[in-house]
Each structure stands twice: as structure tokens, then as C-alpha cells.
Amino acid sequence: RKQTLTNEERYITEELKEREVRILTAQDDLNELEYDIFVGLRNEVGEYAEEIRNVSRAVAAIDVLCGLAEVAIYQNYVRPTMTDSRELKIVEGRHPVVEKYLPAGFFVPNTAILGSKNVEENNSGITPYPAPDLIILTGPNASGKSCYLRQVGLIQLMAQTGSFIPASSAVLGVSDRIFTRVGAVDDLATGQSTFMVEMNETANILNHATEKSLVLLDEIGRGTATFDGISIAWSVAEYLATEILSRTIFATHYHELNELSSILDNVANYQVTVKELPDKIVFLHQVQPGGADKSYGIEAGRLAGLPDSVIQRARQVMQQIEKHSKIAIGLRKGIKKKEEEEVITVEQLDIFSEEFGDSLL
Ligand SMILES: Nc1ncnc2c1ncn2[C@@H]1O[C@H](COP(=O)(O)OP(=O)(O)OP(=O)(O)O)[C@@H](O)[C@H]1O
Numbered sequence: 305r306k307q308t309l310t311n312e313e314r315y316i317t318e319e320l321k322e323r324e325v326r327i328l329t330a331q332d333d334l335n336e337l338e339y340d341i342f343v344g345l346r347n348e349v350g351e352y353a354e355e356i357r358n359v360s361r362a363v364a365a366i367d368v369l370c371g372l373a374e375v376a377i378y379q380n381y382v383r384p385t386m387t388d389s390r391e392l393k394i395v396e397g398r399h400p401v402v403e404k405y406l407p408a409g410f411f412v413p414n415t416a417i418l419g420s421k422n423v424e425e426n427n428s429g430i431t432p433y434p435a436p437d438l439i440i441l442t443g444p445n446a447s448g449k450s451c452y453l454r455q456v457g458l459i460q461l462m463a464q465t466g467s468f469i470p471a472s473s474a475v476l477g478v479s480d481r482i483f484t485r486v487g488a489v490d491d492l493a494t495g496q497s498t499f500m501v502e503m504n505e506t507a508n509i510l511n512h513a514t515e516k517s518l519v520l521l522d523e524i525g526r527g528t529a530t531f532d533g534i535s536i537a538w539s540v541a542e543y544l545a546t547e548i549l550s551r552t553i554f555a556t557h558y559h560e561l562n563e564l565s566s567i568l569d570n571v572a573n574y575q576v577t578v579k580e581l582p583d584k585i586v587f588l589h590q591v592q593p594g595g596a597d598k599s600y601g602i603e604a605g606r607l608a609g610l611p612d613s614v615i616q617r618a619r620q621v622m623q624q625i626e627k628h629s630k631i632a633i634g635l636r637k638g639i640k641k642k643e644e645e646e647v648i649t650v651e652q653l654d655i656f657s658e659e660f661g662d663s664l665l
Pocket residue numbers: 402406410411412413414443444445446447448449450451452576589590
């Protein structure tokens with residue numbers, strides 16, 4: 305007998321008791337058993353850890369190489385010739401991602417040639433390559449400047465990781481680093497405005513780039529007042545072309561920067577072309593020598609759906625500004641030497657002058 309209650313008696317046998325204990329401890333036994341098996345398995349695997357790691361590394365490498373090989377075949381990539389020089393010559397290069405988003409045949413391939421002086425030239429006897437160190441790339445909004453800039457960076461990166469590349473041929477000097485300054489972001493959490501982020505990144509590039517680096521700058525200086533912006537853009541470009549001698553592509557809407565090429569031998573102007581029809585512009589996405597003189601920014605605003613009255617007013621304002629600003633002339637005449645840069649700061653007052661204000665009203 306086990307227990308006596310008011311209305312009942314409880315009995316238990318030896319066998320029932322054993323069964324009760326087994327039921328009550330079943331979950332713990334189960335866990336213990338499972339853990340023992342797990343530890344056994346872990347020890348067994350541990351003994352082969354080295355082999356397993358080696359095999360998985362090899363499988364990962366094969367996986368990456370198969371991936372690169374597959375994409376190389378299906379996307380028509382070619383093997384670049386890698387050199388120790390500063391030469392960068394991509395013939396009919398394509399942007400690997402943008403190309404995939406467009407219907408077949410719609411992507412316009414473009415050639416890029418950079419790196420006029422050869423670092424090794426004295427040792428190896430290689431003659432300098434007749435190509436600029438710095439390209440000033442202009443062209444209307446949405447013509448393809450950013451795309452071109454990024455495709456050059458991606459192709460260099462892909463080549464240095466050992467991949468084939470989207471081009472019809474290429475000779476690429478190994479870069480020590482690829483620096484990029486693209487896109488507009490801010491970092492309010494750490495107290496950095498859009499322009500401060502841009503300047504920090506630019507400072508980092510100017511402080512660390514070497515003549516073996518590839519530098520890609522997309523619209524440096526646009527995050528501040530126009531004349532501050534142009535001045536910064538100008539001096540950054542000049543510094544890269546004369547002091548650092550890195551290979552650089554500088555995409556910009558500041559057409560004034562095209563003047564640099566008439567002052568510095570290793571700077572060239574390229575533009576992404578469009579065709580102007582009476583009622584619209586057609587994007588050709590073709591990169592050609594020369595500098596653009598218009599951005600068609602108002603046209604881009606119209607296409608994006610800004611109200612008609614805003615567009616008309618913008619055209620009026622632009623006409624006035626074009627009539628009154630002498631900035632391009634100022635740059636041509638005044639900035640042959642660095643010390644004379646103050647010349648353009650006077651210009652900014654123009655916008656606020658009485659004459660200018662009256663003509664807008
Ligand atoms: N080579 C090309 N072939 C076909 N389409 C292109 C090519 N390059 C760019 N595009 C198309 O044009 C669009 C705009 O290009 P991108 O952003 O490079 O212009 P952008 O000149 O940098 O303009 P913005 O001055 O406004 O920054 C891309 O999203 C892409 O769809």
C-alpha cells in the first residue's frame with residue numbers, strides 16, 4: 305500500500321515503481337544519449353578536421369572558378385593580358401551588370417585607354433604608352449558617364465581576381481589599389497553631411513593613391529556651391545594629374561574642367577555623346593574624344609515630370625545665367641597658374657548683382 309485518502313486506497317507494485325522511474329527520467333536519458341552520440345561524432349569529425357578543411361577549400365575554389373568560367377562563356381568574356389606597367393587598355397568594354405539588364409545588343413561597348421607613362425620604363429625598356437593619365441569625362445545627364453566609370457573599375461577588379469572580362473580585348477597593368485568616389489550618401493548618425501562624406505573620401509584618395517592606383521571620381525564637388533565645387537574639382541583633378549600621376553577617370557558636369565587638357569599634357573577630354581533632335585535628345589551612350597558643352601539637365605527634369613511652368617522658368621533663369629556668367633572665360637584666362645585661382649571667386653557675386661537680379665524679374 306502506498307497511500308490512504310478519504311475515499312480511496314492506492315497500491316503500488318515493484319514493477320510499477322520501476323516503470324514510473326523510467327518514465328520520469330526518460331527525457332533526461334534521451335538528452336544524455338543524444339549528447340553522447342553528438343560528442344562521439346564530433347570527436348570522429350575532429351580527427352579529420354584538417355582533411356575536411358582542405359577538401360572544402362578546394363571545393364570552394366573549384367566552385368568559384370566554375371562560376372567564373374560559366375559566366376565567361378555565356379557572357380562572351382575574354383582573357384585580359386596582365387602587365388606590370390601602368391597601361392590600361394580596354395577595347396570595347398561592357399558593364400557586366402547593366403549589360404545583363406538590357407535586351408541583348410542594346411548595351412553600347414566603349415574603349416578606355418589610360419596610363420601614358422610606364423613606371424618600369426627605365427628598367428624594362430618599354431616605351432611610354434601614348435595615353436592620358438587623367439580623363440575628364442563629360443556628357444549630358446543619363447548619357448552613361450557613371451556606367452563607363454564603373455565598368456572600367458569592375459573590369460580592372462575582375463581581371464585582378466583572376467576572372468575573364470566583358471570586353472573584346474584588354475591589356476591591364478596591375479593596380480595597387482582601386483579608389484572610387486561615386487554616389488551621394490550621408491552619414492547623419494556619425495555627424496557627417498553628404499558633402500563632408502564626399503570630402504572625406506576624396507581626402508582619403510588624395511592621401512593614399514599612388515601612380516600605380518586606378519582612381520574613379522564621379523562628380524566630385526557637386527555637393528556645394530557651384531564655384532566652390534568647380535574650384536575643388538579643378539584642384540583635385542590637377543593634383544591627381546601632376547602630383548600623384550594615378551590613372552584617373554573624372555566624370556563631371558563642370559565643363560570648365562575641359563580646360564585642364566589644354567594646360568596639362570597627360571589630361572584628355574572624353575564625352576558620352578547624344579544626338580539632338582528638334583523635340584528630344586537620343587542617348588547614344590558612345591564615349592568619344594572631346595568635351596561636352598551642355599548637360600541637358602532641364603531636359604532630364606522635363607522627362608522626369610517636373611511641372612511645365614517650372615521647366616519654362618528654369619530655361620529663363622539659365623538663359624540669364626549663361627548671358628552673365630564669365631566663368632568659362634575666367635578659367636581660360638585666369639587659371640594657368642595655381643596662385644591665380646582667386647580670379648573666379650569674384651564671379652560668384654555676379655548672381656547677386658543688381659544687374660542680374662533685375663533681368664530675372
Ligand atoms: N554603354 C551603355 N549602353 C547602353 N545603355 C547605357 C550605357 N551606359 C549607360 N546606359 C544606360 O543609361 C543610364 C544612365 O547612365 P548613367 O547613370 O551612367 O548616366 P550619367 O551620365 O552618369 O548621368 P548623370 O549625369 O545624371 O549622373 C543607365 O542606367 C543605363 O541604363
